[in-house]
Amino acid sequence: GQQLNQSPQSMFIQEGEDVSMNCTSSSIFNTWLWYKQDPGEGPVLLIALYKAGELTSNGRLTAQFGITRKDSFLNISASIPSDVGIYFCAGQLYSGGGADGLTFGKGTHLIIQP
């Protein structure tokens, strides 16, 4: 099956710093998604990417769909305390005969020190 390698596993940063995390895959995806999960809640979609090379922003968040379709990164600028949580990348493959469910990375745990 498809494997997603997400790094780093955890990040300890100071408030105001920029954050960068990425995912790589052993195979291609048609769609890359980035989710954030708060304790006791389900993942919430942050950014969706649909085309290779696409660069998309959502406020302080920026994500890119790699040209090879096997990788994606998420950047957070000027981190604030509410950015704390676990960030997941997810890929989806659509092959014409139907779509697969999402394949998730293991997550990046973001901790912000005041």
Add this chain to the structure above:
Amino acid sequence: DAGVIQSPRHEVTEMGQEVTLRCKPISGHDYLFWYRQTMMRGLELLIYFNNNVPIDDSGMPEDRFSAKMPNASFSTLKIQPSEPRDSAVYFCASSSGPVNTEAFFGQGTRLTVV
């Protein structure tokens, strides 16, 4: 719309008992997904439905697990008999299509089997 609704939020049961988890997808969404989240394995797709029909159940761990979707607004995931290793958070998600759409997650059911 209230989003994806799951019940119960928490379930504690004894080994060997039957457990039923419930999900109400977002109205109008044709796709429904069941995921399981554990510390060791992260988020894993168990099964997904399109228009109430199971499409891919290759992620269902074993015959003790079964899922149904009797109508467009309701799905169940049943474990019979339950085992301690089934302890996890189970998420339901729905989306409006397979391609270029995003899955919205419920808040999850935290299952503990003792």
